[in-house]
Amino acid sequence: MLTIDLNGKWKMKRTTDADWIEARVPGSVCSDLLNAGMISDPFYRDNEDEALELANDDYEYYREFYVDDAIAAMDWVELSCDGLDTLAEVYINDVKIADTNNMHRTYKFDLKHILQKGINHIRILFRSPLRYMAEKQEQNPLWGEPEGITGYAHIRKAHYMLGWDWGPQIPDAGIWRSISINGYRYSRLEDVYITQIHSDEKVQLDIRVQHEKKQSIELTVETVVRTPDDKKIMEHMIVEKEENHVFLDIDNPELWWPNGYGSQPLYEVEILLKQDEKILDSRTMKIGLRTLTVRRQEDEWGESFEFNVNGVSIFAMGANYIPEDNLLSRCNIEKTETLIKECIEANFNCIRVWGGGIFAEDYFYELCDKYGLIVWQDLMFACAVYEMNEEFTENIKMETIDNMKRLRHHPCLGLWCGNNEMEWGWVEWNFPKTSKLRTDYIKQFEIILPEIAEKVDPNTFYWVASPSSGGGFQDPNNDNIGDVHYWAVWHKLLPFTDYRNHYFRFCSEFGFQSFPCLKTVKEFTIPEDRNIFSYIMEKHQKDGDANGKILYYLSDTFKYPKDFDSLLYTSQLLQAEAIKYGVEHWRRNRGRCMGAIYWQLNDCWPVASWSSIDWYGRWKALHYYAKRFFAPILLSAHEENSSVKLYVTNETMDSAQGHIIWRLRNNSSDILEEGKIHFEIESLTAQLCSTHDFEEILTDKLVRRETYFEYFLYVNGDYVGSGSSLFVKPKHFNFMEPEICALVEECQESIIIQLSSKAYAKGIELDLEDMDCVFSDNYFDLSAGDTRTIEVKKERLSKKITVDEFRDKLKIRSIFDIT
Numbered sequence: 001m002l003t004i005d006l007n008g009k010w011k012m013k014r015t016t017d018a019d020w021i022e023a024r025v026p027g028s029v030c031s032d033l034l035n036a037g038m039i040s041d042p043f044y045r046d047n048e049d050e051a052l053e054l055a056n057d058d059y060e061y062y063r064e065f066y067v068d069d070a071i072a073a074m075d076w077v078e079l080s081c082d083g084l085d086t087l088a089e090v091y092i093n094d095v096k097i098a099d100t101n102n103m104h105r106t107y108k109f110d111l112k113h114i115l116q117k118g119i120n121h122i123r124i125l126f127r128s129p130l131r132y133m134a135e136k137q138e139q140n141p142l143w144g145e146p147e148g149i150t151g152y153a154h155i156r157k158a159h160y161m162l163g164w165d166w167g168p169q170i171p172d173a174g175i176w177r178s179i180s181i182n183g184y185r186y187s188r189l190e191d192v193y194i195t196q197i198h199s200d201e202k203v204q205l206d207i208r209v210q211h212e213k214k215q216s217i218e219l220t221v222e223t224v225v226r227t228p229d230d231k232k233i234m235e236h237m238i239v240e241k242e243e244n245h246v247f248l249d250i251d252n253p254e255l256w257w258p259n260g261y262g263s264q265p266l267y268e269v270e271i272l273l274k275q276d277e278k279i280l281d282s283r284t285m286k287i288g289l290r291t292l293t294v295r296r297q298e299d300e301w302g303e304s305f306e307f308n309v310n311g312v313s314i315f316a317m318g319a320n321y322i323p324e325d326n327l328l329s330r331c332n333i334e335k336t337e338t339l340i341k342e343c344i345e346a347n348f349n350c351i352r353v354w355g356g357g358i359f360a361e362d363y364f365y366e367l368c369d370k371y372g373l374i375v376w377q378d379l380m381f382a383c384a385v386y387e388m389n390e391e392f393t394e395n396i397k398m399e400t401i402d403n404m405k406r407l408r409h410h411p412c413l414g415l416w417c418g419n420n421e422m423e424w425g426w427v428e429w430n431f432p433k434t435s436k437l438r439t440d441y442i443k444q445f446e447i448i449l450p451e452i453a454e455k456v457d458p459n460t461f462y463w464v465a466s467p468s469s470g471g472g473f474q475d476p477n478n479d480n481i482g483d484v485h486y487w488a489v490w491h492k493l494l495p496f497t498d499y500r501n502h503y504f505r506f507c508s509e510f511g512f513q514s515f516p517c518l519k520t521v522k523e524f525t526i527p528e529d530r531n532i533f534s535y536i537m538e539k540h541q542k543d544g545d546a547n548g549k550i551l552y553y554l555s556d557t558f559k560y561p562k563d564f565d566s567l568l569y570t571s572q573l574l575q576a577e578a579i580k581y582g583v584e585h586w587r588r589n590r591g592r593c594m595g596a597i598y599w600q601l602n603d604c605w606p607v608a609s610w611s612s613i614d615w616y617g618r619w620k621a622l623h624y625y626a627k628r629f630f631a632p633i634l635l636s637a638h639e640e641n642s643s644v645k646l647y648v649t650n651e652t653m654d655s656a657q658g659h660i661i662w663r664l665r666n667n668s669s670d671i672l673e674e675g676k677i678h679f680e681i682e683s684l685t686a687q688l689c690s691t692h693d694f695e696e697i698l699t700d701k702l703v704r705r706e707t708y709f710e711y712f713l714y715v716n717g718d719y720v721g722s723g724s725s726l727f728v729k730p731k732h733f734n735f736m737e738p739e740i741c742a743l744v745e746e747c748q749e750s751i752i753i754q755l756s757s758k759a760y761a762k763g764i765e766l767d768l769e770d771m772d773c774v775f776s777d778n779y780f781d782l783s784a785g786d787t788r789t790i791e792v793k794k795e796r797l798s799k800k801i802t803v804d805e806f807r808d809k810l811k812i813r814s815i816f817d818i819t
Contacts, residue, residue, distance in 0.1 A: 083177025256288025288411025302480025
C-alpha cells in the first residue's frame with residue numbers, strides 16, 4: 001500500500017471572492033477564516049450571528065499533489081475522505097468525481113484513470129447547508145428540535161451544529177477529517193472482524209478476514225497478537241477464499257474491565273496480507289478480552305436493564321458526552337484525554353455519546369478503552385422526524401455500516417442505540433404526525449438499523465432508542481422497563497425530592513442547569529453584559545426560559561444572592577444538589593436501578609447549561625459532587641422530616657467493612673448526639689446501616705433551623721467520605737459566620753491546604769483568582785473543630801506560581817457569604 005497524504009496546507013475561499021486564503025486540513029471554513037483574521041471569535045458576545053451568516057455562502061478548497069510512477073502502477077488508486085462536511089462536490093484535475101451529502105460517512109472514490117503522472121490538483125466545493133435545508137423544508141416540512149434551524153432532519157450533518165438548547169447555530173463546513181490517496185497492488189483487505197469465544201481458561205479469537213484481489217496469485221494472511229506484556233502469538237495461513245477465518249487461542253487471558261472493577265489490559269492484533277514476504281496491505285487494532293452486553297430479565301419490578309461485563313452486572317455511573325466544540329478542528333487528543341481522565345477522576349465507568357452530535361474520533365474510543373469507560377453509542381439521529389425515501393435510506397445504511405465497522409472492535413463499546421428521544425417523541429410530544437412518517441420510524445429504527453447491526457456487529461447489543469421499553473411505541477419512558485429520560489425535575493419544576501419517587505431501571509438522561517463561573521462569563525462578556533437577563537447572557541442561554549427556572553429553584557432553596565458572582569456560585573450548588581438527590585437515591589436501590597447517566601458532561605461553547613465541566617475545562621460544583629456521589633463505596637443519607645437513614649453502597653468487586661461516625665449538631669457545631677456504627681457489606685450491593693429519629697430533639701421550628709446531621713465513612717480504618725443534611729431548606733437555616741481559615745503549605749509535587757472553621761459551613765468553594773486548577777475536593781461542608789485537607793497537584797495549575805502567590809490568589813466562600 002502506498003499513500004499520498006493530502007492533509008496539511010490547502011487554499012480556501014468563498015466562491016464569490018477572488019482571493020484565496022491559507023487553509024488547514026483537517027479543518028473548517030470558520031477555523032480558516034478565524035485564523036486569517038477575517039472573522040471575530042464566534043463565541044464572544046453575539047458573534048454567533050456573524051458565523052451563522054457565513055453558512056449562506058459556498059466555499060472552495062484547493063491544493064496540488066504529486067503522483068509518481070509507483071502510485072500510477074497500483075491496481076487500485078482511491079481518494080479516501082474520512083469526513084466531508086457536508087454538501088461537497090469533489091473534482092480531480094477539473095473532472096468531477098463525486099457529490100457527497102453526509103458528514104458522518106467515509107467516502108472512497110476510484111482515481112485510477114483520472115490521475116496523471118506529475119502534478120495533479122484537487123478541488124472540493126462545499127455548498128450552503130442553509131439553502132439546501134430551506135429548499136428541502138419548503139418541499140417537505142419535517143419537524144425537528146425547536147432550538148435547531150428548521151429543516152435539519154433533511155441533511156446528514158451533525159444536528160447540534162444547527163442549534164440545540166445548549167449550543168449555538170454555527171453550521172460550519174469543510175474537510176473535517178483526514179483525506180488521502182491510497183494505492184494497492186494485487187490484493188487488499190476489505191474487512192476484518194474479531195469475535196471472542198470465552199471459556200474458563202482461555203479466549204479463542206475468531207478473526208474473519210475478507211479481501212479482494214486483481215490478479216490470480218497465491219496470498220497468505222499472517223496474524224500477530226501481542227499480549228499486554230508484549231509476547232507474540234502468531235498464525236500463518238494460505239488464503240484460499242475471499243473470506244477466511246483465523247483462529248487463535250489466548251491462554252490465561254487478562255480480562256478488560258470498566259473503571260473500578262479491574263484493569264484495562266489491551267491486546268494488539270495485526271493482520272498482514274502478503275504475497276510471499278511482501279506486505280500488500282495490513283490492519284492493526286487493539287482489543288480487550290471481555291464479554292459485554294445488556295442483560296434484560298423479568299423480575300419482581302418489571303424487567304432489568306444493566307450492563308453485564310465478564311458475567312458481572314455493574315451499576316453504570318457517568319454522563320452524556322456532546323461534541324467538545326462547534327469548530328471541530330479545535331478538538332484534539334490532548335483535550336479529549338484530559339476530559340476522559342477527569343471522568344475517571346470523578347469515578348465514571350460509563351459515558352453516553354449522544355445522538356445529535358458526531359461519531360467521535362478514533363482516539364476518543366481508544367482513550368475509553370485505555371481508561372475503562374463503557375460507551376453507550378447512539379447512532380446520529382436525535383429529536384427529529386425522518387422520511388425514509390430511497391436516497392435517505394441508502395445514505396444512512398452506508399453511514400451506519402461505516403461507523404460500526406470503524407468502532408466495533410473497541411472493548412469500551414457497550415451498545416448501539418438507534419436514536420435519541422424519537423420513540424418517546426412519537427408517543428408524548430406535540431408535533432405534526434402522519435401514519436407514513438410513523439411507519440418510517442418503525443422501518444428505520446426497528447427494521448433497517450437493527451438488521452445492519454446484526455449483520456455488521458452481532459457481538460454488540462442493539463437498543464432501539466433512548467428512552468425505550470423495547471420498541472413498538474410501548475410506553476417508551478416506563479419506570480420499570482428499559483431506560484428512562486427523566487426531566488420532571490427541571491422542565492416541569494418539580495422539587496429535587498421527586499427523584500426519590502422513582503426507581504428507574506436505568507436513567508440515561510436527567511439534569512439540571514447552572515451558570516458557568518465568573519471567570520468563564522468574563523471570557524465572553526463585557527461588564528455591562530453581566531446580568532443573567534441581559535441580551536448577551538440570554539444569547540449564551542439556549543433553553544428559552546431556563547434562567548427563570550434557575551431563579552425559581554433558587555428561590556425555593558437559598559436566599560437571594562447579593563451579587564452576580566454569588567448568583568453564579570449558587571446556581572452551581574443548586575445543580576450539584578439536584579443531581580446528588582437522584583444519584584444517591586438510585587445507588588441506594590442498586591439491583592432495581594442499575595444506571596445513572598446525568599446530562600451532561602461537557603459544553604461545546606461557553607454557555608449556561610447542564611454540564612459539569614464548562615467549555616474552558618473548568619469544573620463546576622457538579623463535577624466535584626460527582627466524584628463523591630459516584631465513589632466506589634458511598635455513604636448516603638435519606639433524610640425525611642425528623643429522621644435520617646444511612647446507607648452504604650459498595651460498587652466494588654470486594655466485600656468491605658468499616659464504620660460510620662454520625663453527629664447531630666447545632667449551627668455553632670456543638671454536638672447534641674453522636675454515635676458509631678460498624679458495618680460489613682458484600683460486593684456489588686447496597687444496604688441500610690442505621691435509622692435515626694430525632695423527633696424528641698427537633699421539637700420546634702427554631703431548633704430545626706439550627707440543627708444539622710453529619711456523617712463520616714471509614715473503610716478499613718481509612719477516611720473515605722462525609723456529608724451533612726439539614727432538616728429545613730438552606731434559606732431557612734440560621735448559618736453563623738464560619739470564619740474559615742486556610743493554612744497553605746508546599747510539598748514537592750503539590751500544594752496542601754488545611755481548612756478549619758469556627759462554625760458550620762456548607763458548600764465551601766475554593767478558587768484561584770485569575771487562574772485555574774483542580775482541587776482534590778471542593779464544594780463540601782465543614783463543622784467547627786474539624787479539619788479538611790485539600791491537595792492541588794502542581795501539574796494541575798494553569799500556570800506556575802509560588803506558594804505565596806497561591807495564598808494571595810486563594811478565595812474561599814460558603815453559603816453564608818451569598819447574602
